[in-house]
Amino acid sequence: MSDLLEIRDFTLDIDTFDGPVHVLKNINLTVKRGETLGIVGESGSGKTVLVRSILGIGPKRSRTISGSIAFDGTDLSTLSDVEWKKIRGVRISMIFQDPMTYLNPLFTIGQQIGDVIAAHGRATGTPTRQKARRARSEELLDQVGIPDPSRVCDQYPHQLSGGCARGC
Ligand SMILES: Nc1ncnc2c1ncn2[C@@H]1O[C@H](COP(=O)(O)OP(=O)(O)OP(=O)(O)O)[C@@H](O)[C@H]1O
Ligand SMILES: [Mg+2]
Secondary structure, three states: OOOOEEEEEEEEEEEEOOEEEEEEEEEEEEEOOOOOOOOOOOOOOOHHHHHHHHOOOOOOOEEEEEEEEEEOOEEHHHOOHHHHHOOEOOOEOOOOOOHHHHOOOOOOHHHHHHHHHHHHHHHHOOOOOHHHHHHHHHHHHHHOOOOOHHHHHOOOHHHOOHHHOOOO
């Protein structure tokens, strides 16, 4: 069985007005099933660019110079948009830095979780009708220990405390 994630000699440049910036150079790493891997490096060393590249959402002007990224034996650079939809957000996900800013202030928590469920419903087999989305949203909030999920679903991001640790 192939390793879950296999990055080989991955080298990536980003084109800027001042010429190419060599952001990632000969990255090699393997993640096996069930394994946890931490990547540590100083600010600007390329951690985010690497993870975004794995998800196929690297900076617009980035160019892969060499190497490959394979997920479960599939070279990710060969995937079509339709094939990506079955993997991104379903089998590989990313929690972005400063996730609070990724919540849209104009929509409730329930609407935003529901949108993700709807977007990936077909691939994950989750029912996507409104009632089912709502129930699943509450279930997910409950799973991560958010108290009173039903109320939280109807709240807007600014109504949650940072970290939502107590009482939300
Ligand atoms: N869109 C872009 N255009 C030009 N350069 C970029 C772009 N995105 C990232 N970079 C450069 O790529 C390098 C790596 O940035 P990256 O954000 O991956 O670092 P990081 O290790 O995640 O840092 P931090 O620990 O601060 O999150 C930096 O020098 C950054 O300036
Ligand atoms: Mg980063």
